Amino acid sequence: MDKILRINMSAKGGPALKEESNAKYPGMGGRALTTAIIAGEVHPMANPLGEENKLVIAPGLLSGSAAAMSGRISIGCKSPLTGGIKEANSGGQAAQVMARLGYAAIVLEGRAPEGELYKVVINKDGVKIDKAPEYKMLPNYDLIEKVKATHGDKVACISIGPAGEMKLGAASIACTDMEFRPTRHAGRGGVGAVMGSKGVKIIILDDAGLENRKPADPEKFREANKVFVEGLRTHAVTGSALPAYGTNVLVNLINEAGGFPTNNFKEGRFAGASSISGETIADIETKRGANPTHGCHRGCVIRCSGTYHDKNGKFLSKQPEYETVWAHGANCGIDDPDKIAMLDFLDDNYGLDTIDMGAAIAVAMDAGLAKFGDGDAAINLIKEVGKGTPLGRIIGSGAATTAKVFGVERAPVVKGQAMPAYDPRAIQGIGVTYATSTQGADHTAGYCITANVLKVGGFVDPLKSEGQVELSRNLQIATAAIDSTGMCLFIAFAILDQPETFQALIDMLNAFYGLSMTADDVAALGKQILTMERDFNKKAGFTALDDRLPRYFYTEKLPPHNALFTVTDEELDSVYNW
Amino acid sequence: MKVKVKLFATLRDGRFSEKEFEIEAGSDVELLLKMFNLKHEDVPIIFINGRHADFDTRIMDNDDIAFFPPIGGG
Incomplete structure (x- = not known):
């Protein structure tokens, strides 16, 4: 994994390929590498959809090895949604396959001439890029079916749907899973729109004939991986709750905490929570012959994913994640799991971020375009996006744009990106992350739900401002690393609680690269x-003033706790003081 | 006094989802754990009326008490 592949889509006579060593970015993978390339090579004032922006796709440092859980891929660019730097992260097979092909990063540069669409095929023999007019405006599932006919189902694909081709602000990039379905998405920040602006529809990765990446010290690596896996299996969250119920086990808990945003962030509890809870959905999946315990990539030992079947026992979508169940469920007042699963499928098919789409539909409901609770109306609104009608393009541009167009005051966004499934008034720590993250409102950037609600890695009272800045700061640093x-x-659930599991991760990195990093070095990487x-x-x-929540979170009380966001501006401004 | 008890995820196995109980005034959370044969490590997350509570938290009449096993997601 020591090469960087650059594809200049603007080159005269068609896209030009260039391979170079990654010597300029030593020891970097995933988000470190996408951020370093964007920060170092993209003008901060570049138009996100213009020629100057770049799309960087980078597997992590341990991807493509035998390390458990190492299948995440980072996709970076300047975001058309936030106007700032972006790293959107996805599971699926792409990271492992791309790493085995030897690439630390693929960088899409320039911009194809208007109307031209390309496919990139990479295998052990090299890279091929061809025009692909036959793929134009194909939804992801149809696209992958076509690819299956020509390349089989053992390859891994990175693709965009119609939303990406239309360059919409909520467009995602899909990665295929173990069953060769386009279910795992780098969802946030409109990364799909940037891929669309480059004129690349799909990257097909084929690692046939290649083996796992080899560690510098195989014995130590094997031993560290064993301790790491054991730690994940014994921790109650990663070893039992996530496999049994998936991420959606949070519905009842966050609802109980009074921080489950309902009807466009008007209330903190949803009357229909039980109907869409992880317990209920796992039960439906089992009864309909679907699989509630499933990994999104090879090498996953947590297996929080699953499949969801319709009433006739036919595959409808992957098991919708907690964020999706909230966004399309409680936030839109919808309590029907079948409708939510259909919305999940449509988002994946058109290539859309489920969080910003759920938030945008709730805003549209606030504007009177549909009634809260009307699942069919929500489905029709998403279909408008797929068709590319003017209304669909507005909704597909995300919650911030939808609120502006329809004159809705209550737009739950920071830096233009929609808040996920936790109300920052009832769970103040996550509000600090939403406000100050470099990514816009993003729960994964510093997941304070751990100590605020789950009592993992300590406890900080979610309804008070004390301790939230320090919690968010430390989690943002750890997450970046x-x-x-x-x-x-x-894996954070286990490594926050179990020092030996954290040490095993460091030991794995050291054994793989022949390094002698310590926990301090990991923190230093996060800060860097x-x-x-x-x-x-800053340069963008x-x-x-951009590190603030919308005013109504400071002035409009959230039932049932009648809570307001009370972390002061001075405290928010101290998050990056380390 | 009357209280409502809610159990979630694996805690429901062999027990119940939601039930009302009559308990003695002055009881704390610990008493409920004994009633349902639960150990401290089984229920790291306890809410009373939507606010975090502890094993020694005193229960009041009409309280709504929720017990969760170790869970996570996101």
């Missing part, structure tokens, strides 16, 4: 990444 390893972020991202955003025009 984990996002660089290729590890799934859910965040500093690069902050600097880029962001100030401290």
